Amino acid sequence: MGAGYKCMKYLFIVLNIIFLLFAIAGIGVSIWMFVDPTIPLHFMQKSNDYLISTIIILIASIILLIVALLGIYSVAKEARKALIASFCLLLIIVVAEVAAGVWGYINRDKLDVHIRTYVQKIVREDYDVDENVRSLFDTIQSKMYCCGALSPMDWTKGQVLYMGIKNSPSIYNIPQSCCRPGVSPKECATATHLEVGSNPDSNIIYDRGCYTLIMTKLADNICTIMIVGGIILAVQVLGLLLGLILSCSMNRSHRYKA
Structure with missing residues (x-):
């Protein structure tokens, strides 16, 4: 049991280092979304929705960062309460990711229509009256090598x-x-x-229209996106299982010591 427990501890630390890297990457992406106007999502959502999306990614990344730090600390110091807190936070992230994925899949057709309509509205109405929108869309067209929404x-x-x-x-x-x-x-x-x-x-x-170009690229890379998302989710679920096992093992160990 001692050797197996140590192996699980080391594996758990490795997983939390991976979570730490994910968190740093997520924080970097959210900052990039704040400062770079050429990100396609920037003009595929209303400004308030885009801001909310960016904030959600930032908050989720910070929570994952806390999960990683708590996980490493809990195993290093045999702190069961920290391990439970790490487990609960990670569970919230996993549930939110699964819920978002299911919701997006169910509403994919509505989302596609909504985004296409919004981008067309930018071209037909907002471009001529909003200087910020005009500057943003010009930057996107020149950098993405596209023109208009659909054509x-x-x-x-x-x-x-x-x-x-x-x-x-x-x-x-x-x-x-x-x-x-x-x-x-x-x-x-x-x-x-x-x-x-x-x-x-x-x-x-x-x-080629900008919306058309983005949707084509997404369709071409959907398998890669799903594989990467599945790997990330699998790593998180493995982290949950190891956290649960280690928590139970720590509880028994503390009882024996008592």
């Missing part, structure tokens, strides 16, 4: 081609942040000022 044609903003006789045809403007690298300012200015009904030059203008 560059989103910048027509719902205008339709007038089929009758008209002296001045309807014009729509595409932001110059949609121009490909290496295009001269003159070519870019010409290519982004078009009549409604005409298609942008794909040699000058990015031909």
Whole structure:
């Protein structure tokens, strides 16, 4: 029993070091989300929702950091109360992760429609009236090599081609942040000022929408995301099981000493 107990203690410490690394990474990601406006999630949610999401990630990472420190301390000092506290906090994180995953899977179609509608609203309504939104979306288009929500044609903003006789045809403007690298300012200015009904030059203008590009990348990497998420969850569940076993072992050990 002594050798097995020591092995479990060492394994538990290793798991908590992994939790510590996860926590540091999570805190780093949340800080990155605060300061970097080019993160795709930034324009796929309302500003308040994005802020709440970032805060939740930060709080969860801090809790995981506390879990790791309590776990290492409890085993090193044979502190059963610290181990129980670590177990309870980790259990809260696991339950929250599973609940969020199940909710996201059940509501995936509604979420997709909501996000697509919101990004289209940014292009059609918010871009022209909000300087912060305009600056953010321009940065995203230029860095992600995309244009509009679903395609560059989103910048027509719902205008339709007038089929009758008209002296001045309807014009729509595409932001110059949609121009490909290496295009001269003159070519870019010409290519982004078009009549409604005409298609942008794909040699000058990015031909993929930002929302479409992000969803495509997510679909291409969904298996990797699920595998990584499953590994993280499995490590956490293993931590819960070891914590429970060690807690019971510590309790028996303390009774024997008494």
